[in-house]
Amino acid sequence: MASMTASNPDKPRITVEAPVLRVGAGTADYQGLDRFVDSLRKPRGLHMTLLHVGILDELVGDIAAWTKGRAEPGKVLPEVTSWLTELPVLQGFLGKSDKLVPLGGGRLMGLEVDVPQDVHDYQALLVQGLHVLLDELGLDNIDDFILGSPALGYRSPRWLPHIAVGRARSRHEPPMEISPVAIEFGDSRIRHREALPADS
Structure with a gap:
């Protein structure tokens, strides 16, 4: 498997x-x-993540590595940005x-939300939209890519609605x-x- 990025x-x-x-x-x-x-x-910063995309440069690097350079970063970045916006x-x-x-x-605790x-x-x-985008960018084995990309950071294909609220008191809470x-x-x-590249 192609080597993918470490996080910055x-x-x-x-x-x-x-x-x-x-x-x-x-309160x-x-x-x-x-x-x-x-x-x-x-309380002001609390949120529920619906999709983690990660650091864009790293995601673009992961895509380039997965496609062995066929998906060129200069073309991938505008496509990903356009899809997001x-x-x-x-x-x-x-x-x-x-x-x-x-x-x-086990490092954090969160509210599991119904x-x-x-x-x-x-x-x-x-x-599903991410799947279509990656397909259009020429990736194969897209499910494997989504679970394996360090930038995307998926640990499981199942989404658990939650809000991270603080540090766990121990690693085995x-x-x-x-x-x-x-x-x-x-x-x-x-x-x-605001960190997304401006439209060219």
């Missing part, structure tokens, strides 16, 4: 996400989670959570039941959209 922490990661507008009845409901996690994240917007929605679960190999079916459908549409909370999400958006 200094460059922004591009994701499609739904921002969290409110957890529970307000106190969210702050109460600090009983279960360390370094509780600020033309994605439909998912309207804001309500979810709920009654469980904290370990994430990222979301409406149309959110699952939208996320599946994003992956089990899932924890919490009092149910409603979660309000805003319209989907591209995180770090």
Whole structure:
């Protein structure tokens, strides 16, 4: 298999996400989670990732490596950027959570979120669209690429709706039941959209 990129922490990661507008009845409901996690994240930055695209230069490098250079970076980058900016917007929605679960190999804790079916459908549409884009760029074995690309960062083909909220107290924290909370999400958006190359 072709060698693919290692991550550069200094460059922004591009994701499609739904921002969290409110957890529970307000700040106190969210702050109460600090009983279960360390370094509780600020409410303003909370979001649900719908699709992780990663650092664009690294994704382009992964595609070039996979195609053995047939997909030229100079042509791939505008295609990926155009695809991202033309994605439909998912309207804001309500979810709920009654469980904290370990994430990222146990380094983080997050709220596992129950979301409406149309959110699952939208996320599946994003992956399907990514599949079509990669096919048009000349990739083969696209499922293997999606799971193997360090830039995309997939660990599993199954999407678990969640919100990362803070550091786990240990690497072996089990899932924890919490009092149910409603979660309000805003319209989907591209995180770090300003980092996308300008249209030529």
